[in-house]
Amino acid sequence: MVEAATEWGVFQAVNHGVPADAVAELQRVGREFFALPQEEKQRYAMDPASGKTEGYGSSVQRSPGDRKIWSDNLFHTISPPAAVNHGFWPEKPRGYREANEVLERLSAGLGLEEGAMAEAFGGGDDGLVLMQKVNFYPPCPQPELVLGFAPHTDLCALTVLVTDDVPGLQVSKDGRWSVLHRVTVSKEKTRMSWPVFVHPRKDYVVGPHPRLVGGGIPAKYDYKDKTFEDYTYCKINKLPQ
Numbered sequence: 001m002v003e004a005a006t007e008w009g010v011f012q013a014v015n016h017g018v019p020a021d022a023v024a025e026l027q028r029v030g031r032e033f034f035a036l037p038q039e040e041k042q043r044y045a046m047d048p049a050s051g052k053t054e055g056y057g058s059s060v061q062r063s064p065g066d067r068k069i070w071s072d073n074l075f076h077t078i079s080p081p082a083a084v085n086h087g088f089w090p091e092k093p094r095g096y097r098e099a100n101e102v103l104e105r106l107s108a109g110l111g112l113e114e115g116a117m118a119e120a121f122g123g124g125d126d127g128l129v130l131m132q133k134v135n136f137y138p139p140c141p142q143p144e145l146v147l148g149f150a151p152h153t154d155l156c157a158l159t160v161l162v163t164d165d166v167p168g169l170q171v172s173k174d175g176r177w178s179v180l181h182r183v184t185v186s187k188e189k190t191r192m193s194w195p196v197f198v199h200p201r202k203d204y205v206v207g208p209h210p211r212l213v214g215g216g217i218p219a220k221y222d223y224k225d226k227t228f229e230d231y232t233y234c235k236i237n238k239l240p241q
């Protein structure tokens with residue numbers, strides 16, 4: 001539904017501050033992990049119903065709209081250290097951990113270390129959680145029948161995105177650029193991306209910025225300000241916001 005009404009613009013990440021050899025190493029360990037036999041990958045499978053919200057996920061079977069969703073991913077916390085559970089980080093291939101730690105340093109380089117970001121999203125050094133995803137989109141001979149990712153908005157305050165050089169990310173233009181995005185797949189090439197999701201404090205109240213909805217500009221969506229924890233609950237359970 002959303003798809004038919006939306007005009008999509010191509011978005012290419014610039015990987016600012018990430019050395020090309022670091023991306024190549026992320027790619028190498030990622031490809032090696034996703035090429036493992038399914039039983040091996042399933043050892044890390046996420047299972048939200050039993051409280052395992054981190055680990056390996058596969059979307060190959062699901063088809064919410066008229067296009068099949070075709071991607072594999074790994075999802076785990078990278079910061080703060082006390083929240084990291086290395087049980088969700090693959091032991092194979094060797095080097096996965098070292099390669100992926102670069103993403104924490106990248107996010108720290110954006111000001112998290114000095115507390116600037118923590119302050120912006122609710123204050124306190126203990127509040128921000130960084131979740132990292134590794135997305136793996138195999139090529140499809142009929143890419144128009146498939147999406148790597150259905151249209152969605154990320155569940156966080158900010159996403160820091162590193163990608164390889166295969167295009168795929170599209171952002172809804174819906175009047176002006178919005179946060180709604182989706183991923184298409186390539187006919188020939190595997191695509192990979194490494195988003196880091198910066199979560200605000202659980203009790204941080206989120207809502208439209210007053211300058212975006214005040215002064216006679218009507219709110220576009222029916223939304224009540226609420227804590228990030230409540231926002232997450234409503235989003236996951238598809239409840240009205």
Ligand SMILES: O=C(O)CCC(=O)C(=O)O
Binds near residue numbers: 135181183
């Ligand atoms: O693959 C991409 O470029 C974006 C992935 C994405 O939107 C997500 O994992 O939430």
Ligand SMILES: [Fe+2]
Binds near residue numbers: 152181
């Ligand atoms: Fe996303």
